[in-house]
Amino acid sequence: xxxxxxxxxxxxxxxxxxxxxxxxxxxxxxxxxxxxxxxxxxxxxxxxxxxxxxxxxxxxxxxxxxxxxxxxxxxxxxxxxxxxxxxxxxxxxxxxxxxxxxxxxxxxxxxxxxxxxxxxxxxxxxxxxxxxxxxxxxxxxxxxxxxxxxxxxxxxxxxxxxxxxxxxxxxxxxxxxxxxxxxxxxxxxxxxxxxxxxxxxxxxxxxxxxxxxxxxxxxxxxxxxxxxxxxxxxxxxxxxxxxxxxxxxxxxxxxxxxxx
Amino acid sequence: xxxxxxxxxxxxxxxxxxxxxxxxxxxxxxxxxxxxxxxxxxxxxxxxxxxxxxxxxxxxxxxxxxxxxxxxxxxxxxxxxxxxxxxxxxxxxxxxxxxxxxxxxxxxxxxxxxxxxxxxxxxxxxxxxxxxxxxxxxxxxxxxxxxxxxxxxxxxxxxxxxxxxxxxxxxxxxxxxxxxxxxxxxxxxxxxxxxxxxxxxxxxxxxxxxxxxxxxxx
Numbered sequence: 001x002x003x004x005x006x007x008x009x010x011x012x013x014x015x016x017x018x019x020x021x022x023x024x025x026x027x028x029x030x031x032x033x034x035x036x037x038x039x040x041x042x043x044x045x046x047x048x049x050x051x052x053x054x055x056x057x058x059x060x061x062x063x064x065x066x067x068x069x070x071x072x073x074x075x076x077x078x079x080x081x082x083x084x085x086x087x088x089x090x091x092x093x094x095x096x097x098x099x100x101x102x103x104x105x106x107x108x109x110x111x112x113x114x115x116x117x118x119x120x121x122x123x124x125x126x127x128x129x130x131x132x133x134x135x136x137x138x139x140x141x142x143x144x145x146x147x148x149x150x151x152x153x154x155x156x157x158x159x160x161x162x163x164x165x166x167x168x169x170x171x172x173x174x175x176x177x178x179x180x181x182x183x184x185x186x187x188x189x190x191x192x193x194x195x196x197x198x199x200x201x202x203x204x205x206x207x208x209x210x211x212x213x214x215x216x217x218x219x220x221x222x223x224x225x226x227x228x229x230x231x232x233x234x235x236x237x238x239x240x241x242x243x244x245x246x247x248x249x250x251x252x253x254x255x256x257x258x259x260x
Numbered sequence: 261x262x263x264x265x266x267x268x269x270x271x272x273x274x275x276x277x278x279x280x281x282x283x284x285x286x287x288x289x290x291x292x293x294x295x296x297x298x299x300x301x302x303x304x305x306x307x308x309x310x311x312x313x314x315x316x317x318x319x320x321x322x323x324x325x326x327x328x329x330x331x332x333x334x335x336x337x338x339x340x341x342x343x344x345x346x347x348x349x350x351x352x353x354x355x356x357x358x359x360x361x362x363x364x365x366x367x368x369x370x371x372x373x374x375x376x377x378x379x380x381x382x383x384x385x386x387x388x389x390x391x392x393x394x395x396x397x398x399x400x401x402x403x404x405x406x407x408x409x410x411x412x413x414x415x416x417x418x419x420x421x422x423x424x425x426x427x428x429x430x431x432x433x434x435x436x437x438x439x440x441x442x443x444x445x446x447x448x449x450x451x452x453x454x455x456x457x458x459x460x461x462x463x464x465x466x467x468x469x470x471x472x473x474x475x476x477x478x
Contacts, residue, residue: 154349161314162408163339164365172351248316249334 057120066120070107070127074100077135081236084139086146094239095138102134102232103127106224115220126224129200133185133225134232141181141233142240148173149244149251156251166249170241181233182226189222198222263326265290265416265447266311270320273306273470280306281470283320288449293442295461296451303470304451305346308418311449312343325415335365342414346421348405350393355379355404358393362411378407381440383433399430406434410441417441419450423457 018040025033057065078096085091107116107127116122149156152173159169192198193215200221204214246252264287271284281303288294296304309315311322313334322329329337350358359375376386382403396404402422409417417438423431442448452458466473 161343163335
């Protein structure tokens with residue numbers, strides 16, 4: 001089973017790939033070299049730490065510790081989604097609610113269905129997958145809402161002037177934001193297997209699991225990510241759109257300078 | 261003067277440090293046809309937007325039918341005090357999308373016959389209903405926008421230079437429609453720079469530097 005060995009030497013050689021990306025970046029003056037170096041360093045440190053933490057959590061197998069790890073994952077995902085909100089008031093709380101609900105509901109259904117067991121070795125990675133996909137979807141949805149409320153300000157004003165309530169005045173923007181948030185997950189579901197061989201499935205095959213069993217897990221992952229991103233995007237968008245208005249049902253100044 | 265539909269007392273509006281309207285006091289009678297004139301930047305549009313609750317006064321009060329405008333639920337108030345923009349934006353893909361919206365926000369099914377009759381009132385044909393909005397001329401867009409405001413008869417129509425930039429024929433169509441609503445009891449307040457419209461005004465309110473220059477006369 002354990003035929004997957006990445007030696008420190010092999011990892012060191014993989015750094016060459018990062019160097020290639022850096023050289024291209026510098027040559028083309030893309031300006032991402034700083035972010036790229038920070039990203040690489042963070043990835044190495046974070047993954048190393050989480051490797052040891054996961055080993056410990058799996059070894060002692062306590063419900064509270066598994067729950068704490070899931071909570072940390074959700075909290076960090078909400079922090080990251082909040083960065084994409086570009087000033088939407090209370091975006092952190094909204095993101096936290098959306099990511100927590102989408103992650104916990106999906107996990108609960110999976111556990112009840114017997115698809116995953118409540119053990120740290122299953123719950124923690126699955127939570128990470130769900131929370132990170134919900135985080136990306138919510139970040140994209142925020143960006144879409146910021147742009148739409150800025151670019152379509154006049155249209156929203158006219159809807160309000162006609163006597164629309166906030167939901168009616170924003171419906172087209174909220175729908176677009178949810179579509180934008182879910183687009184990567186839907187595209188990925190459409191192309192899974194023919195374009196990408198996703199991480200979980202590849203990982204299981206790498207680790208020697210029968211590919212047909214790995215595929216069944218991947219189908220489950222695809223379904224769970226569809227559910228999680230739709231729950232997360234819908235909650236985040238419906239909680240966030242009223243923040244673009246003031247208490248007199250007028251567009252607040254935020255919407256005129258939010259898109260950057 | 262009959263019972264005022266608007267009783268404006270000491271109305272002021274400040275945007276940041278910029279005081280746009282100062283201490284405006286005016287009463288507007290039910291059924292009035294008030295023309296609002298004044299130089300660009302004098303605060304005419306701001307005054308209309310305050311009446312429409314699209315802006316909130318920073319001082320003073322606006323009473324509508326004897327009650328402070330802030331006490332009305334905003335959607336219901338705005339359906340009764342209908343604000344028309346100078347350069348309106350049409351929604352969605354087709355004219356139908358625009359005319360369906362007033363029904364939608366009132367929780368009603370789209371009444372196609374009513375929409376066609378409204379289009380006819382501004383000399384637009386029935387075929388226009390499914391026409392993509394990107395194919396409409398400026399005059400056609402303004403007429404569709406006006407129809408959108410008037411599908412359900414409001415008590416007050418606030419017109420913010422809606423005939424500016426329209427050709428003579430379209431202006432005539434728009435004026436005839438507004439006249440017919442006025443005759444049916446709708447109070448009309450229109451901002452204009454057009455000297456002919458100012459000269460023909462029933463009642464005139466001149467605004468300069470955010471202040472009423474000449475009080476309205478009945």
